[in-house]
Amino acid sequence: MRFILRQLRRHRRDFGLGLLFLIATNGLTLLVPWILKRAIEALKEPGGAREASRDAAAIALVALVLVIVRSMSRLYVLGASRKVVAEVRSALFAHLQTLPASFYARRRTGEIMSRAVNDLMLIRSLFGPGVLNVINVALLYTSGLAMMAVIDPVLTVASVLPYPFLLITVGRVSRTIHQRSNAAQEQLAEIGNKAQENLSGINQVKAYVREAAEVGAFARLSEEYRRRNLSLAMSRGLIVTLMGGLGGISTVIVLWLGGRHVIDGTLTLGGLVAFMSYLAILTGPTVMMGWVLGVFQRGLGAIRRVEEILAERSDLPGDSLPGPGPDLGGAVAFRGLTFAYPGGPPVLRGVDLEVPAGATVGIVGRVGSGKSTLVTLLGAVHPVPRGMLLLDGHDFNDLPTADVRARVAIVPQETLLFSRSIAENIALGAPGAPRERIDAAARVAQITRDLEDLPQGLDTRVGERGITLSGGQRQRVALARALLLDPRVLVLDDSLSSVDADTEEAILAGLRQFMKDRTTFLISHRVSTVLGADRIVVLDGGRVVESGTVGELLAADGLFAALHRRQQIEREMEAL
């Protein structure tokens, strides 16, 4: 609750003004029946028509002021609620940016989205209409009852007799509504699960001609959902009816008892009419109470969920270190590195590897051998035990995360382009880079010629109007992105897999100059990619099983040699 409440406090001026205007609004609203009472009382006297028309003018005047005051009260309160929510959303996003990979491994994108969109919508309803209505009810009840008591205290007590009963019932039924609404939501989730399961396996469903059975199962889920919704509608209808019924009892009490008071002469006809008006003003918000209760319940739940995310903290020691630290060179050392993802078995076991600055290391191994994890750790995305991973002689735990990332450029296995222009995608890590540098990076990545076919070259937006880049093109854009960072350490995590062999050779040739004074890690399923490396490391089951120059490894006739042979056969096959 803490953060959001603090944010609320920042807008206390708006909420306060809103409250003032709300008080004025209610005061004026309650004034109208009072003037009405005076007018009707005047009309009972001979020659009261003049006085009555003065009262009519007064009512018109009140109405004019009221329209302004009411608008202002809503503008302040509702406007402030919108502003608070926008600020919370900004803060939430900024906070998300600080959260580490482990957080994103635990929570799905959809879930986080739902916090940032749906839950904030609920919070908006809580602080906007929710707060507005609660204050309104409180003000109307206190001042309205006071006015009624002035007119006829006995009648006031009699007319509010049903109210305690009403409040108890509202409380009880809204609990039922809450349960039933949860039950309906759960069933909707079931429907979603069924659709997900079915649609992701649609080919199997078709292959087994199971469509009818699936439709049947889906229909049963939908029917159950309908049933639960109707039982929810039943209790919702019940609460509306009950509340209306109790309001009706009050009105009847006023008509009957008030009528007798008029006949007795203890109450004027004008007083009775005004009393009825007050009662009507009170019943409106009362009927809303059930809804407001729901808004509060849902809103508080949403606040809890959003605060839960805001309470998450990065598990990277480097995130809390003040930067910038020492200027970093490109020497990398893995010293007995053992690493496991949270809750999982070790992915890397005792990896020892000293890479001097400027060296090129090729890493090969089967799927799941730990190659990707090994190099991803260089991006400081997961906490690593002290003493096991060093950059330029400094332990990763002692380096500010931003410093590491400024020096290490990783091109991940999965290429991700954002729906912006290609130039902006290349300049992802170096916003404001001059066009010549972007052009140069594009040239080294061998993407320049492909860009000529696009309508606006580098300024073509990715994903717009059906313009899609091929896998190889996307990978080359991602490579250019890394080059532009001008890093000390460059990591290519199988990032040229969709590029054809000839283009890859051209890229590597162009990179040679770039790689000369930079430490480079090359992961590839293609042996040919790593043949030019100073050193080759073969990983298997998270361990280094072979390490040496290409010549040494081929001579050793181990895994690398086998892999090398396989790829030669594959080349032969391609040629057939």
Place this chain on the structure above:
Amino acid sequence: MSAAHPAPPHEDDIVGRVYDARLVGRLKEYVLPETPLLLASTALMFVVMGAQLMQPWIMKLLIDEHLLKSDAAGVARLALLYFLTFGVELVARFGQLYTMERTGQNVIRDLRCRVFAHLQSLDSSFFDANPVGRLMTRVTTDVESLADLFASGAVSLLGDVVKLCAIVALLWWLDWRLALVTFTAMPVLFVLSVMFRGRIRQSYRDVRRRIARINAFLQEAIGGMLLVQLYRREPEDRRDFEAINRDHRDAEVRSVVYESTFSAVVELVGILATAAIIWYGGGRIALGVLTFGTLVAFLEYTARFFGPIRDLSGFYAVLQAAMASLERLFDLLDTEPTIVARAPHAALAPGAAPDAGATPGAGPDAGDAAGRIVFDRVSFAYVPGEEILHDVSFAVEPGMTMALVGATGAGKTTVIKLLLRLYDPTAGRILLDGRDLKEMPPETVRRRIGVVMQDHFLISGTVAENIAFGDPLLSRERIVAAARQVHADPFVRAFPRGYDEAVRERGGNLSVGQKQLLSLARAVASDPSILILDEATSSVDTETELLIQDALRVVLRGRTSIIIAHRLSTILAADRILVFHHGRLAEAGPHAALLARGGLYARLCELQFGTRDAGPLRAAADRPLPAAEAPA
């Protein structure tokens, strides 16, 4: 593979008109069956309205006839009558709300099932082009926004209009001069509401459009957060997000301005009417031509007049959302499947050779035929222009086991998908027992084939339900028999609930080997004459591996089978081997002959089993292949 059914790029951003007669017309089909409920709801609505309109009238009588004549008993009588109308109103309102909700729930249940059933009928290519997430939105969110439409009361909207007219008529009848004065402010309200309505609508639209932008941005930013962090782009992203977030906030604040002003103006006109009644009515009371009761009735009626007008504006947002959803739903329902049975005389694809070892013509009827499969110069492209299979011809004789081998992407899986008629060939034809697949309904084709695919697709249900996947009515004996045949019976019995053990989502409580055996049991459960097998590449423990191999031997016996083979034992057991290379059929023949040729197959064997020798090859037959390391 994509784009066979290109989706409009920003389909989910459709903001929509407020009302679209064409869409509503199509919705009629779903609403008509609910006519009795709708009629009941409408009738109840009139009861509610009648009761509501009677109440001020009773008040008038109470004041004029009894209160002012000091008739206490009469006051009590009318108070009771008032209470009765109240009771009737409430009961009728409850009935009206409930019947309306019921109508809505029935309609959306039917629509939801219809959309789901329609999805089942669509081609595989449709699913290639439309991500599961988007289709799920159709079945859930889009259908739900229609529920809102019914719950917020399309019918009560009609009721409100009738009620407004009735009030005007009643007041006119009570005292037309006073009525005229009361409604002097009405034209002002009308002009104002026309002015405001456009703005309010526009501001709602702005808000929706901007929240859609926030959604799109967040989706991308959260999905790519790690990359953004690696490239330290957080400040720029934050700045961009703040800009669109601010835009959204401004649009929201604008809509608050319009909404607040509009509802305050409606209230103003209402109170001005009260003032007018007091001013003019007061004069008429002084003249003796108007009673106090009528004055009060006027006040009460006008109070009931302005409420509905204020509610109208809120209805827009709901209506707009519902129209956008309807548009998407009907677009989906309008997508037609193309894989259907075609008339037998349909022309052959141009350029297709009439015979490639096949005997076309009227083959025997599907049911108990042997299962002869012929591919006759088949070519296929998922995306026009990007052919995956080129001119492939082969025949599989009844009872024969055919192994398909080749690198990843060589076209093996495509052959299987074509045989299942998940796609139709772009050129050439596929014959099953002499009949062109295109002439047969896809269900007929698929019923004859048992399939095991690589990704063992298990549904959340019991083990028995998963085995009876293709035939939910399968008897327990046959389920058990199928399991026994593939050696799945022992481990199933070991479960606490045996065949009734629940399979968790995606088979989370089963081992890889168990999933393979269950899939195999499923494929043979309905005793198909043709078996298609895409062997799993994932390795299992030796014991399970032996079980699987033995099970395979059993189920292949007496069936026409096509196997995408990854195990040496399977290849050795095949009668013939087809070697695919870049979408072409490169070599065909029995293992020994192909090996002797020293061509592609020999190299493939060496690649996958590490030797060209037949000797060690046989020895290696008992172990599974290493996980595929072939180029993607």
